Amino acid sequence: MRHGRPAVVWGDTSKNFPYTCASGGSQTTHAMTRAAYAVGLECVQRLKEVAAAKLGGQADEYEVANLRVTRKGAGAGMSFAEAAQHAIKLGGIYDGHDVNPDVNKATKQSVAALAGQGLVASAKDKYPHDGDSYSYLACFAEVEADVETGVYRIVDYLAYADVGTVLHPAALGGQILGRSTLGIGHAIGQKWVIDPQYGISIAERFYQNRPPTILDVPVNMQWNALNIPDPETPVGARGCGEPPVGGGCASILNALSDALGDNIFQRAPVNADTILTSYEAGRPMQNPLLAHI
């Protein structure tokens, strides 16, 4: 279907949306595409049944393509709109007066509220699922350090993702590099500062706790993805929210360690003061963090 043809409707509890998992935990793409696939197949099946009821023959003699449901071999057919009209006439499971018994209670309420307005399909994700559905990234960074000031900059960065099927390259690229930047922030400066005597946060403003800026990341960050479908989902896709955070942070820290020497720093973020202090002393000067301060 052409992009833009379906209407995209923003979520609103008054609009009778189905139940869905929460968007989070880097599971959204994996979980929601499975459910969407299930209800998509349900919808196709109902369209074929409606067409068969109206035009004769069996449902499996029909196919759905180009916003139409037609009898195989260039036979009779109808548009989605005509199928929706006929679904209302048929009632029952076709227009939402009956509902798929497997679906969530909230989805049942929504189907009931939409009943009689067109072809209304509902389904539940019952595909098998073995193992975990995490995504993985291999991240690479190159840093350049000035040992007279302790200042370093990131000159190159590449994140290579294993996220199953790539659904939307631009969105995935944004996700990978955006979250890599969060990880880079953890490596290069973002922090809270708490006075241990009084237990009070003293870095309250952005100029004090220093999240990364656009000038702190390389000009030409790169990403790519393997695009190998995940066998544990019919769509093949997995989520990629958080994985680049760890990769972004660790690749910077590893590059720094490689450039500066072992144990120059033992915690993140790594700032000029840590590097310069160790270089001045001629030995590592930072101890691992013993308390979360």
Next chain:
Amino acid sequence: MAVIRDVMPAFDLLQPDSAADAQKLLEQYGEDAWVMAGGLDSFDWLKDRIKKPKVLVDLSGVEELKGIRATSDGVEIGAMTTLTEIANHPAIQRDYSVLAQAVELVASPQIRNQGTLGGNVSQDARCWYYRGGWPCYRAGGNICYADTPVGRNREHAIFGANRCVAVHPSDSAPALIVLDAKFVMQTPKGEREVDAEDYFVGPELDITRLNILKPGDLLTAIRIPAKWAGAKFYFEKVRDRNVWDFPLMNVASAMKLEGGTISDIRIAVNAVAPKPMRLRAAEDAARGKPANADTGEMAGKLAVVGAVPLQFNGYKIPLMRNLVKRAIVGAQEAA
């Protein structure tokens, strides 16, 4: 403690349209008045409800305080001139590039569009305890929270501490010092002009202020004499982020060379002490010597004599030593 409520305490907003009126208002309201230039310093204080002035004198409508003018001996920069305008000004870029470089490294483009030169040199200390509303010496209390065995003081002073260990945060100040700039003020007693380095005061003289402005005083302009125009300049700012950050340290130098020999030099650093430091001993030692790595190293070592680090800011000593070296020999030659 500071709780951001984004609701400023009530005050009378006064918006004069001449420098004379502004000075009169400051004189009339004395301690009760707060003078605001670009607002970058002021709004933090006001929105945190830590400072509660009775009247706020907003200088944004005083046109005569804005702009860069050629004088018979150099240029005069109005105190309300934005940092962006200074950074982009052809004469500043050509003759006093150290200042153009310094102001271009201030904060972020948005802040430079709004922030002024007068505000940049007159802003208050950025110590996070003081800024957070802790009742420290500088705020009128009787303790320094940063200068304790566990106080968070990596950004604080290695020189000039006196009860307070906050540093002066300005990037433009050391550039103005090496250019031998003069700060012009309107005071109840008339116009007063001081050398750039004398504009700033340490806590030993007045712990509640970073400069000599008293209630009733208004900084109107900064005059840069032609004396150092076109000299060999150096400016470097070390900070945690590449934009929108105060200096961990900065250094500025202006140098005149005859052959390869330094005939005259001025060096200043900031964010090492409660006021910007001119390094006279290093200047004296470098004068008459070749502008090479040996001289740079010698000056750097001399510059840090007497530094007293706190618990977490010992790195500032090698940093200052190396920056002073580069101020003489440049970053490339020093490496």
